[in-house]
Amino acid sequence: MALIEARDVEIGFGGPPILSGVNVDIEAGEIFAILGGSGCGKSTLLRHLIGLQAPQAGTIRVQGEDPAVARQDAPPFGVMFQSGALFGSLTLTQNVALPLEEWSTLDADSIATVAAARLALVGLDGFENHLPAEISGGMKKRAGIARALALEPDILFLDEPSAGLDPVTSVELDELLLKLNANLGVTIVLVTHELDSLFKIAKRCVMLDRDAAGAIASGDPRALRDDSTDHRVHRFFNRQSSGAAPA
Amino acid sequence: MSSDTLRVERETLADGSVQLRLAGELRLDASHDLRARLDALRPDPAAPLQIDLSELENLDGAGAALLHAYAHACEDSGARPRISGARDGVATILELYEPRGKRPCERPPPQRLSTVEHVGNTSWELWLRTRDALDFLGNFALACLAALRRPRSVHWADLGKLCERVGADAVPIVALIAFLIGLVTAFQSAETFKQYGANIFVADMVGLSMTRVMGPLMMAILVAGRSGAGFAAELGTMKVSEEIDALRTLGLDPLSFLVIPRVVALVLMVPLLTLLADLLGIVGGLLIGMSVLDLTLTSFLNRLSLALDLWDVGTGLILSVAYGVAIGVIACERGLATSGGAVGVGRNTTSAVVTILFNLVLITSVLTILFQMWGI
Known part of the structure; x- marks a missing residue:
């Protein structure tokens, strides 16, 4: 199958x-x-x-x-939508951390570490505390991928x-x-x-x-x-x- | 997968360094106590550390990120950690999540503001908002003048649909609410009127209160919640999705294209809704008059005609025109001032409704005093 x-x-x-x-x-x-x-x-x-x-x-x-x-x-499964579909009120780190907070047993420090690593993986290191409205369309897509990857x-x-x-x-x-x-x-x-x-x-x-x-x-x-x-x-x-x- | 898929063994090497051998799998769901488990095996945090991954069969991104973070923390405590022995698949993931060369975060995480900072920020934002609102009012006035000179510059094609949205679509809820307000007002006062044998004066009370203030104000509040919030959210969404910018690049002025038709629709429809509210409010009062106060239809209507003159309805209509302008201008201003995605749309829509409500009360107070001074 x-x-x-x-x-x-x-x-x-x-x-x-x-x-x-x-x-x-x-x-x-x-x-x-x-x-x-x-x-x-x-x-x-x-x-x-x-x-x-x-x-x-x-x-x-x-x-x-x-x-x-x-x-x-x-x-x-992880999903990345066409425009990123990031939550506008959350920073990029918070966007990636959200599914980890909901579904993993990691503590807050570990979640922050993993979220930052996911963002670095898609080349968004340095932008952890930016809001989606403050980054370009391409960056939003990459952040969307980082969030889709959050739960492995x-x-x-x-x-x-x-x-x-x-x-x-x-x-x-x-x-x-x-x-x-x-x-x-x-x-x-x-x-x-x-x-x-x-x-x-x-x-x-x-x-x-x-x-x-x-x-x-x-x-x-x-x-x-x-x-x-x-x-x-x-x-x-x-x-x-x-x-x-x-x- | 449980956390026991990861096994950690400690060995003290001949040179005094500590070797931690990780075996099994280090994955997201087995990583929650990684730091505590590794720390527990290192009584001396400053002792040189080797992390041996030769028996680690499986590593995922979260495990790699946490392992790197642990090594980084050990480096800070002087342990000079070395990660070695990773198999091919594990080494690739480890390398993928290697933080070397990572750019530092450009800004600190959002902090909770102190009360003083909050008051300062709010005051400054209030000043900027007032300035922008005045700027918008000036531009709107100029756009209105331009529209009077060249009516074709306004996008009138939408006016019919807008009138339908603001007016016709609101009729059922306006009718119901106005009827209930008239009914409740009369019912609340019925007992008092009875005690003084002044049953007939319920017609005065319902008639005057509905036509002069209550009817127009209640309808304006209803329209603010329906159409004001709707326009602010609609224009706000257009702003954040760059539709407003697209209009400008097409040589179309958002004020003529979007704002003036909406304000005109409100100015036309709010008085009509007010008239409907006046009528149905009085019908509500009549129902109580006939059922609770033993009045006849003729006596109620006769008294009503004595109590009301045309100016009572007229002042209500003047108020409703002012309300229509206020709702339209404020809703559109707040909508066009939106920034910051969905959050911004929500924030400015709320702001539009609150600002409209405040201004409705302000307009009511000012015009009521003026009507008194003019004797109408």
């Missing part, structure tokens, strides 16, 4: 489904990407995988459990982690994710548009399409780029406009 399983998932908001017949199997220790053009439902699928929304039909299982049920105890999750869900980051920070973030995956065995599921980052870190992916209202391809992103005969996949990976003739 895969670590994360989606079977015949149909997603919608009352009207016609925006995604249907989606099947995803993500194995433990994988770095898996959800791809697709804007508005195809990537982030929506992610929200379903983490149990924030329930599918209209089909089943989703994370570590064999319904994610909405699994989240009611100590969160089994086995699975990390990241919504567009590299978008809006400068190239150096983006490469550093890719390297960090690779290290977390290789050394801590963290399974990483990310939504991304950034092809460079995708080819560097993702081992497998699923590609969604708005017109098809579902998945149109899955597999190794490099293989899809080089071998796919589907013109939509080809256009995506080769950055071609929809008016361009298929190669």
Whole structure:
């Protein structure tokens, strides 16, 4: 059984489904990407995988459990939202410390130490006592990752982690994710548009399409780029406009 | 996973240094007593320390961070700690969390202010707020003048929807509250009127109180809570999500685009809601008059027509126009002054409602005195 399983998932908001017949199997220790053009439902699928929304039909299982049920105890996975979703009234340290205070047995000093180390890990050392409103968008994303890592999750869900980051920070973030995956065995599921980052870190992916209202391809992103005969996949990976003739 | 997944053994080496050998797993849920366990094995904190990780099979980020912090603390006590023997996977995590080269924190954690500092800060903020509010008022007045000269400069397209939000959507709650206020006012005084045989004067009391002050003020408080808070939160959210900046970059003035339509909607709708409140408040009083004080509909209405003149309703409407302006201007000013994300939106929305309520009472006091002086 895969670590994360989606079977015949149909997603919608009352009207016609925006995604249907989606099947995803993500194995433990994988770095898996959800791809697709804007508005195809990537982030929506992610929200379903983490149990924030329930599918209209089909089943989703994370570590064999319904994610909405699994989240009611100590969160089994960390999530970084697109804009960081930091709590505005708390400093960065307090944001990262919050899940530790709630779910770990560490004392206050140890929590502060771990929170500071998480922030240093994502390059935010020096900004421990800043409020989210005082830092840039890229820094908020990194702080969001630090918070997602707080409880040493086995699975990390990241919504567009590299978008809006400068190239150096983006490469550093890719390297960090690779290290977390290789050394801590963290399974990483990310939504991304950034092809460079995708080819560097993702081992497998699923590609969604708005017109098809579902998945149109899955597999190794490099293989899809080089071998796919589907013109939509080809256009995506080769950055071609929809008016361009298929190669 | 329990804390006994980590085993620690102590050995004193030939050179007098202490070696602590960590074995098993050092993970987040086994790290809570790490420092105490290691300290307990080191009676002399200044003795040279070696931390041997050759038998440590598993280490996570929290364990690594706490181990580094422990080594750092030992360094401060002169123990010159050395971490050695880590296996490949453990060494990588250890290196990942290595604090060497870590930038120092740029600012101290937020401190609790002393009373004096708090009073000073609050006074200074109050002064800045007053200055900004006056600045806003000046700009609003200029924008109004510009709108009079060039009415097309205002975004009137939203006015209908805003009137619906402020006025039509509020009708059910306004009707219910006004009716109950009239009812309760009459009911509370009914016993006293009965004792003096002055039952008929309930019409005077309900009529005058509802039309002159109670109706307009209660409706203004209701609109402040509904629409004032709504506008402040809406504009505040737009401000923190840079929508206001986007308007400016598109060459649109937030005052003409957002503020004037909202103030106009309030100025149009609050008097209408007030009239409705006057009417339903009186109906509430009438109900008590007929059911508790044995009045007839005709006697109540006859007395009401004697007690009320047009100026009683007129003064209430003048008040309601002033209330509408105050609610709109203050709510929009507070909204546009928002900074600091969701917390800022909450703070400024609260501030808007409190400031509006204070100003409603202020306006009531000033205008009531003026009406007295003018004999209306």
